[in-house]
Amino acid sequence: MHGLIFAIEKFAIHDGPGIRTVVFFKGCPLRCLWCHNPESQCRQPEVLFSPEKCIGCGWCLQACPEKCHLLGTEGEHKFEREHCRQCGLCARECYAGALEVAGKQYTVAEVIAIVMQDKVFYDHSGGGITLSGGEPMEQFPFALALLQAARKQGLHTCLETCGQAPYRNFRQLLPLVDLFLYDYKATDPEMHREFTGVNNELILTNLRQLDRDGAKIILRCPLVPGINDDSGHLAGIASIANSLRHIQQIDLEPYHPLGRGKCQRLGREYPLALDEFTTEERISGWLAALQSQTAVPVQRS
Ligand code: SF4
Ligand code: SF4
Numbered sequence: 001m002h003g004l005i006f007a008i009e010k011f012a013i014h015d016g017p018g019i020r021t022v023v024f025f026k027g028c029p030l031r032c033l034w035c036h037n038p039e040s041q042c043r044q045p046e047v048l049f050s051p052e053k054c055i056g057c058g059w060c061l062q063a064c065p066e067k068c069h070l071l072g073t074e075g076e077h078k079f080e081r082e083h084c085r086q087c088g089l090c091a092r093e094c095y096a097g098a099l100e101v102a103g104k105q106y107t108v109a110e111v112i113a114i115v116m117q118d119k120v121f122y123d124h125s126g127g128g129i130t131l132s133g134g135e136p137m138e139q140f141p142f143a144l145a146l147l148q149a150a151r152k153q154g155l156h157t158c159l160e161t162c163g164q165a166p167y168r169n170f171r172q173l174l175p176l177v178d179l180f181l182y183d184y185k186a187t188d189p190e191m192h193r194e195f196t197g198v199n200n201e202l203i204l205t206n207l208r209q210l211d212r213d214g215a216k217i218i219l220r221c222p223l224v225p226g227i228n229d230d231s232g233h234l235a236g237i238a239s240i241a242n243s244l245r246h247i248q249q250i251d252l253e254p255y256h257p258l259g260r261g262k263c264q265r266l267g268r269e270y271p272l273a274l275d276e277f278t279t280e281e282r283i284s285g286w287l288a289a290l291q292s293q294t295a296v297p298v299q300r301s
Pocket of ligand 2 (some may be wrong): 090
């Protein structure tokens, strides 16, 4: 069995307790306007192109069977994606690093071997492995097998999820996941659909059922100035947190615009006009608003 993974990040400290290795799955059922990892969304490998790194050697032209790469007389590089079949041959030849492929097939054993390289750090910090994405539940058989293998190794396990998956799959993972990092993006169902492409009905049903079934949960709340940081949603976060018996904390995830550059490298439009990082003043306001409405610990991540 193989999983399509777009990154394995070591020494992560914001995706669960302690020092962790985060395995990023490719594929997501949502299309959040502010997505920080747009290369995670599609279920296929994708080519990212950074024109500023291109040295005009022309090796990709020779490698590409579909003739997607063109070099002009002034050395300008045109990447015509319409016929690209994501084979990755061009990126393999690009020693300048201008072309990269997001998405590589791994076996469970390959991922576990990489994760176990840092076992000593997990043991000393209370860390472990985190499955993230994208959405790990989109590749459920691989996520299940990876978590089973992590259990055999005695690793602490976290699953970061948007919640848009059948509950029968979450149920199977209950004995294998120590902590769910569960996204909560908008309280109003229509706003949720506008911001992410789906309403939040299934997501909320799953969240409540996980809580009833005893899962430990951290609520992860991306907040985007002027988009979903209204007082109604902040009250909604507090309300849902107050209703969960097994919630550990609320993590606020302030918007940053780093998804824009990745979208450009993928040849896509970035859907938001926001170019600035969220100010400290705004984040402090969010924290204060939430802390006044809930006793659940709130922190920014
Ligand atoms: S192989 Fe890389 S550096 Fe060479 S022309 Fe193609 S993109 Fe540019
Ligand atoms: S991924 Fe394959 S088809 Fe696409 S541009 Fe590169 S070599 Fe051509």
